[in-house]
Amino acid sequence: MDPWELATKLDELKRQQRYRLRKTIESPQGASVQMAGQMFDNFSSNDYLGLANHPSVIKAFQQAAERYGVGSGSAHLICGHSAEHHALEEELAEFTGRDRALIFSTGYMANLGAISAMAHKGDEIFQDKLNHASLIDGGRLSGAQVKRFVHGDMGQLKQLLEGSSTRRKLVVSDGVFSMDGDEANMQGLVGLTETSNAMLMIDDAHGLGVLGEKGGGLLEACDLNQQQVPILMATLGKGLGTSGAFVAGSEELIETLIQQARTYVFTTAMPSAVMAATRQSLKICQQETWRREKLRHLVARFRKGAEQLGLNLMPSQTPIQPIILGSNEAVMAAGEYLKEKGILVGAIRYPAVKKASERLRITLSATHTDSQVDNLLLGLEELFC
Template identity: 55%
Template structure:
């Protein structure tokens, strides 16, 4: 019989006020929601633009399900990369102004995939202390020497970069930090990455769809190119109101990720058709 002191652990969590309980949502994502049978105002959703319950997007999902079904069957590397996913990647590449895009099932998987593909023992990873948990977990699992610099403190980051003797270095940061809403100083990060020959990765999950011309994110807003920030990650489950995530960058980066990432598993075509309708908006939108 399994003996992991489960009851004691629950008691400790409860005493520490860390015991988690799920509430039941009985309505779509919208400002006024039904939670545990009670009407509530929703202040915690990431559905920033109200697209998760948009009638045109609901219709796109329904039409796609009629054509492509619901289940994916297996990963794209096993039984084929669906055409709607390929079209979505192409439209997101054009939308972000980058050469290629690769879709992932979640932002968590995208961050794990990129960092595990780029880094190995002997390399160094530098992350803002308040980065999202997916970036932090990716750092811990990468095998690289993982350092967390003080939040938005470029001086602290530079001191760490200066001391590093690693063969490869990567700086990873949120574009907009999810809990406080503050933003990383991208121009300073680009300067430091070039000075110390480090790669730069920006998780723009909370900016994509909301910030920059047409909602193209922090990098577009600041005019940063792929040469400035080689790796961009963003999710489709926040401002885009759907599900999934993507990594955008150079042709070489994406081909490497396809060949190396163990996390590469794409969601099915119904969501792709939906997101394409959003990504197809003109740049002035």
């Protein structure tokens, strides 16, 4: 007897090629990883700068674990907020040019906490239709009315804002969109929020570390300040190679989140050792500009080769390089073929993306070699040509 019909629903997911399986990695994250004793070129990770297994980041983690232990023991507002948390928050605030920053345990929790703390019933939230699930869920959780505009369509957003009569309006967008790899129209978003007296929140999870001269992300690259983008969220587990997330902004914003963001207040703090490791990776991110230069080189090399093969690329200049295949079946078959060639890529299916836009999500890292990219292109040529 299965009153919830769990087995039936799982079988239906399998029939639709939507059933997800976890990959068990037996090595550190990197340009190559080991699974079941076999090494694979890894083009499915968000470790864009190659810092997840950096020796000095590991050393910082180990030294902090010796000093602080493994667990933080409590929530930030009880006794879980260590000197490492505090120092990292101050360094992230300086890095992003904001008054203050606040550490969250995950990016999902940061977005849920920030949006639900800022917007409430009677307010309106305007979201790009391709925003990350955590931004969409944050809007739902807040109780505010959520209105979604076509991806990147500033004309539709303008109409929605002009048609709004509410006093408190929040516009929310990814900075770099996680599935398409394209960048938000920051000048358009800033201009519309300024003229409509709305607040702007940007999730720069996939831009931090990757964009900007010092890796400050899309906002650094666009030279946008705290007044223009009052709420900045970014994660630590992608470009910086560790784990967790933060929100940066004004003194009043951060104090409001400390008091009202439930995903901050009611959860155990991240381990101090992760914070110490992130402080080290943040230094490397700023100092070793060659990592971003290498990424730009690899992106250009891949795109040139993929265009020569006639592949259906999207207009992305970031390390996220999707190839549209158009069905769950095609994506799964392509992913398995490349895996047999010793290459791991992300096979992204509906409903993670809309129907007919199912894709291979190829991601590049500064630690990839030219020969690895060429081998990937060879595998794609054998697969599609």
